[in-house]
Amino acid sequence: MRLHVVYRSHGGENTKGRPDWYSKRVGLESFCRAVEQVRDERPDAGTEVVFLNDGPVPADRLDLMARWGDPVTIDGGSNRRSYLTALGLPRRRGWDGRDVLLLAEDDYLWRPEALVALVDAARDPRHARADYFAPYGEEVPDTGLPVRWERLESTTSTFAARVHALREDERLLWLCALSGGNFDYASCLTLQGRRRFTLRELVEHHEPADGTPAWKSALRRAYLTGMRTAVDVRSLRRPSRRRVLLGAEPALATHMEDGWIAPGPWEEIAATPAP
Structure with missing residues (x-):
């Protein structure tokens, strides 16, 4: 089993609330330390890293x-487009179905041991039925004990998957990504055979900004209703195709966004010099 990583990055910023120690450079440095450690401690994983940059990024x-x-x-132009590009890499590059792919976003901070723990989890016979792994899992206290992997309802667009499962699920993940809103939540539920949208959510949608022609609003509503209905139908997976998602406890990475920071020594990690 080899580990492939696609680290999606963009040169710009958004308006989300961030901790004082946040920067995309700090997140990248922490990720590179994790790459260094997995290559040192698990050289047989042959870790391959692709930095998928949507547009230019700063030279440093x-x-x-x-x-x-x-x-x-690439010239994706949006988080959704770069995500969909990343999903297709295992197929386009012919990666072995027994390998594992980690999709990583650029506003996360990583523990140095994160990728080692991911490789070990994917190789553990106790997790043979697990198809997806979330380094950013439940918000459990950081006790200093070894990481555990437990069933998880949902995670973000930073997750790992066995390549054979990702190939089989690629069209379904595309469908979820085009259903609007928090598509990562829709993806996690649908993959596990759980319905994402209620009947009300199928027909009631947030209207676009004032000034949008009525015919465009009607088309948008029809499109979203159709896509979300398709997602709900696809959640009716036969038991053998329902995926198992495991999350790390405590988290091996954290989203660097106010209100979504997992327990952990993140300020200390952020202050660690670049590798």
């Missing part, structure tokens, strides 16, 4: 990426 970050992996620039 690009230089660091080039030291630890393969920077690739």
